[in-house]
Amino acid sequence: xxxxxxxxxxxxxxxxxxxxxxxxxxxxxxxxxxxxxxxxxxxxxxxxxxxxxxxxxxxxxxxxxxxxxxxxxxxxxxxxxxxxxxxxxxxxxxxxxxxxxxxxxxxxxxxxxxxxxxxxxxxxxxxxxxxxxxxxxxxxxxxxxxxxxxxxxxxxxxxxxxxxxxxxxxxxxxxxxxxxxxxxxxxxxxxxxxxxxxxxxxxxxxxxxxxxxxxxxxxxxxxxxxxxxxxxxxxxxxxxxxxxxxxxxxxxxxxxxxxxxxxxxxxxxxxxxxxxxxxxxxxxxxxxxxxxxxxxxxxxxxxxxxxxxxxxxxxxxxxxxxxxxxxxxxxxxxxxxxxxxxxxxxxxxxxxxxxxxxxxxxxxxxxxxxxxxxxxxxxxxxxxxxxxxxxxxxxxxxxxxxxxxxxxxxxxxxxxxxxxxxxxxxxxxxxxxxxxxxxxxxxxxxxxxxxxxxxxxxxxxxxxxxxxxxxxxxxxxxxxxxxxxxxxxxxxxxxxxx
Amino acid sequence: xxxxxxxxxxxxxxxxxxxxxxxxxxxxxxxxxxxxxxxxxxxxxxxxxxxxxxxxxxxxxxxxxxxxxxxxxxxxxxxxxxxxxxxxxxxxxxxxxxxxxxxxxxxxxxxxxxxxxxxxxxxxxxxxxxxxxxxxxxxxxxxxxxxxxxxxxxxxxxxxxxxxxxxxxxxxxxxxxxxxxxxxxxxxxxxxxxxxxxxxxxxxxxxxxxxxxxxxxxxxxxxxxxxxxxxxxxxxxxxxxxxxxxxxxxxxxxxxxxxxxxxxxxxxxxxxxxxxxxxxxxxxxxxxxxxxxxxxxxxxxxxxxxxxxxxxxxxx
Numbered sequence: 001x002x003x004x005x006x007x008x009x010x011x012x013x014x015x016x017x018x019x020x021x022x023x024x025x026x027x028x029x030x031x032x033x034x035x036x037x038x039x040x041x042x043x044x045x046x047x048x049x050x051x052x053x054x055x056x057x058x059x060x061x062x063x064x065x066x067x068x069x070x071x072x073x074x075x076x077x078x079x080x081x082x083x084x085x086x087x088x089x090x091x092x093x094x095x096x097x098x099x100x101x102x103x104x105x106x107x108x109x110x111x112x113x114x115x116x117x118x119x120x121x122x123x124x125x126x127x128x129x130x131x132x133x134x135x136x137x138x139x140x141x142x143x144x145x146x147x148x149x150x151x152x153x154x155x156x157x158x159x160x161x162x163x164x165x166x167x168x169x170x171x172x173x174x175x176x177x178x179x180x181x182x183x184x185x186x187x188x189x190x191x192x193x194x195x196x197x198x199x200x201x202x203x204x205x206x207x208x209x210x211x212x213x214x215x216x217x218x219x220x221x222x223x224x225x226x227x228x229x230x231x232x233x234x235x236x237x238x239x240x241x242x243x244x245x246x247x248x249x250x251x252x253x254x255x256x257x258x259x260x261x262x263x264x265x266x267x268x269x270x271x272x273x274x275x276x277x278x279x280x281x282x283x284x285x286x287x288x289x290x291x292x293x294x295x296x297x298x299x300x301x302x303x304x305x306x307x308x309x310x311x312x313x314x315x316x317x318x319x320x321x322x323x324x325x326x327x328x329x330x331x332x333x334x335x336x337x338x339x340x341x342x343x344x345x346x347x348x349x350x351x352x353x354x355x356x357x358x359x360x361x362x363x364x365x366x367x368x369x370x371x372x373x374x375x376x377x378x379x380x381x382x383x384x385x386x387x388x389x390x391x392x393x394x395x396x397x398x399x400x401x402x403x404x405x406x407x408x409x410x411x412x413x414x415x416x417x418x419x420x421x422x423x424x425x426x427x428x429x430x431x432x433x434x435x436x437x438x439x440x441x442x443x444x445x446x447x448x449x450x451x452x453x454x455x456x457x458x459x460x461x462x463x464x465x466x467x468x469x470x471x472x473x474x475x476x477x478x479x480x481x482x483x484x485x486x487x488x489x490x491x492x493x494x495x496x497x498x
Numbered sequence: 499x500x501x502x503x504x505x506x507x508x509x510x511x512x513x514x515x516x517x518x519x520x521x522x523x524x525x526x527x528x529x530x531x532x533x534x535x536x537x538x539x540x541x542x543x544x545x546x547x548x549x550x551x552x553x554x555x556x557x558x559x560x561x562x563x564x565x566x567x568x569x570x571x572x573x574x575x576x577x578x579x580x581x582x583x584x585x586x587x588x589x590x591x592x593x594x595x596x597x598x599x600x601x602x603x604x605x606x607x608x609x610x611x612x613x614x615x616x617x618x619x620x621x622x623x624x625x626x627x628x629x630x631x632x633x634x635x636x637x638x639x640x641x642x643x644x645x646x647x648x649x650x651x652x653x654x655x656x657x658x659x660x661x662x663x664x665x666x667x668x669x670x671x672x673x674x675x676x677x678x679x680x681x682x683x684x685x686x687x688x689x690x691x692x693x694x695x696x697x698x699x700x701x702x703x704x705x706x707x708x709x710x711x712x713x714x715x716x717x718x719x720x721x722x723x724x725x726x727x728x729x730x731x732x733x734x735x736x737x738x739x740x741x742x743x744x745x746x747x748x749x750x751x752x753x754x755x756x757x758x759x760x761x762x763x764x765x766x767x768x769x770x771x772x773x774x775x776x777x778x779x780x781x782x783x784x785x786x787x788x789x790x791x792x793x794x795x796x797x798x799x800x801x802x803x804x805x806x807x808x809x810x811x812x813x814x
Contacts, residue, residue, distance in 0.1 A: 029530065029531045029534045030528055030529065030530050030531060030534075031529055031530055031531035031532060031534065031535075032531075033529045136527075290510065291510070291512060292510060292512070293510070293512045293513050293514035293517065294510035294512070295513065295517075295518070295734045296513065296514035296516075296517030296518060296521075297514075299517055299520075299521050300517065325510060328509070328510065331741070335737075339770050348527070348529070349528055349529065445512040445514075465514050465516075465517065466516070466517065
């Protein structure tokens with residue numbers, strides 16, 4: 001047969017085994033796809049941004065890349081005098097900004113959003129370098145969400161009468177805003193955008209370890225030609241923050257950060273006519289029922305606690321899993337954690353980046369030690385950590401009870417506590433048994449169960465069959481020691497009008 | 499069936515559509531090392547089931563495809579042959595002759611492909627004939643009608659019967675040949691007709707408990723065929739089945755895989771979901787034909803740094 005004659009003359013086997021042996025090909029490995037940071041021009045020193053201009057000050061502090069411990073730049077340390085100047089400039093600018101028509105205000109905010117959009121890549125790289133978060137997250141979450149917030153509130157600027165139909169609302173005046181280091185640009189956007197839309201002027205302070213993207217935002221604000229002094233940007237530490245809080249001309253304080261500092265601010269503003277919104281810590285329950293979509297729930301656990309190294313106030317740090325599926329969940333979680341890539345935050349294959357600072361790393365270590373001392377079972381990712389920089393292995397504790405410290409206190413790191421429950425009723429009781437109340441998650445395929453549980457949980461945000469999802473149209477904020485006031489959505493406007 | 503029933507009742511069975519899609523899209527953005535990429539491209543070729551399943555298939559068409567299967571790139575020994583060719587039953591003998599001197603396997607669709615709407619008796623006869631003609635692998639379809647009307651027991655029973663027919667028939671060939679051929683049974687779920695991921699997960703378990711060696715997404719005759727999310731759901735089922743029973747089941751996405759990038763995305767999915775040990779043709783196959791030339795093109799690109807025109811790759 002013709003067919004046979006031809007085929008027999010052909011070379012024989014070239015099976016994969018032979019091939020592997022012959023060519024000695026490498027095994028499966030992801031490439032380090034490092035986001036290019038060459039195009040990033042960081043200045044040596046970042047000055048204060050006051051009255052539309054860069055202003056020098058006496059002292060400067062270093063900001064480091066937590067993944068390498070290299071100094072990235074120096075940032076201005078604002079003194080009391082600097083804050084006085086910033087508030088003065090905001091006060092003067094208030095008379096200008098309040099007269100700008102609502103429609104024009106919207107245009108300015110739209111302009112900021114668009115310029116930010118053009119520079120998204122640069123912002124993402126700097127956010128990752130300064131904060132240690134994976135580039136995948138800063139590119140797909142931090143920066144786009146920040147932009148989305150500006151776009152969203154730009155739209156509200158000339159529609160305030162629809163947001164508050166029965167009253168004639170007015171801007172408050174000079175607002176002081178203090179933001180944390182976990183989502184620097186995003187937190188700035190959450191605060192600046194609604195404040196501008198409502199006609200206020202701003203003095204905003206970045207966190208000690210992450211001043212850079214805010215000063216880059218100052219450049220955007222200059223480019224957008226916002227009237228001088230409408231947004232004033234400063235950096236410094238707790239003392240700088242207290243100058244803003246205690247300044248008599250500041251009429252409203254918006255703070256996102258730790259419950260500890262929140263309490264100090266609340267005391268400082270008590271007895272004054274200052275308005276206050278606080279977005280503080282959390283110890284969210286992530287509740288997995290036995291009828292949950294299990295592999296999605298595992299992803300939800302991972303995303304809930306290891307997203308941004310667990311530096312998330314609404315992190316799902318308390319996993320409540322129905323006892324009947326505890327072993328399945330723990331085994332699947334361990335398997336999934338094998339594939340978590342911890343390392344260079346600029347590598348786009350990285351899932352978990354660097355801990356934001358040495359101080360935070362020590363705090364995480366201290367709490368993890370308490371978990372071990374109290375007898376909980378620890379499990380950690382079997383991954384190699386880089387030698388330089390601040391790192392912590394993704395960790396979970398099983399056999400945790402409500403009376404363990406790690407079930408109560410906010411770790412603010414990649415550390416999960418796993419508790420169990422038997423019935424929906426018990427899940428609700430345990431979920432609410434916390435002095436926080438920021439967020440929660442519910443995983444079940446039963447729609448009725450979702451609505452039943454979420455109506456009983458006291459938390460500002462409750463996710464069903466997902467976790468850590470944000471949208472500018474959706475309000476965010478807490479109960480109890482997680483703070484009060486809402487950011488985002490129509491609710492977010494309320495904090496900035498009189 | 500009892501084991502299956504206990505499993506379905508005791509193990510979490512529901513799948514969330516949105517999270518699955520999101521996870522699949524995150525994994526699709528992973529990039530692999532360039533020397534690993536070369537390995538991945540070649541591995542993908544070695545996992546291909548080159549397929550022609552058309553009414554117009556003829557001897558010469560099958561012959562030409564088989565030559566390409568044996569040596570995808572004439573004169574280049576470093577390129578592996580594909581895993582198998584997949585044809586209709588009538589063409590098994592020609593395919594078998596055409597690949598005779600190589601390790602390329604011959605797979606045939608059987609059991610009233612693609613609809614599955616024939617009596618079991620005829621399906622069994624179909625399968626036996628295919629094995630007698632020399633098929634090494636059988637790609638069967640499940641009865642989606644029965645599945646969707648809730649008759650899981652029938653679906654299970656049918657797969658089990660076909661698996662037994664495979665074993666019995668290959669045993670009967672033993673006397674002629676001297677050795678027993680292990681017939682690989684791939685069970686096509688036709689995920690495009692099952693529609694929901696919950697159904698896909700359930701059908702995957704039915705197939706595995708009934709004796710499938712591989713589970714396969716699609717016939718290629720229904721849209722959508724293979725997608726990353728549906729493959730993820732099936733891989734997760736394979737992983738859960740392996741953890742419960744210790745038995746490794748293979749996976750075959752089929753249809754819709756057009757580019758080398760697609761193929762590598764599937765490998766990433768396998769690597770992340772069940773691990774590197776599944777990255778072998780005995781546990782993972784890609785049912786695709788048009789992707790082969792793109793894989794070759796990318797290999798040449800990796801080696802030379804340039805893309806070559808389509809004229810440098812054979813068209814069979």
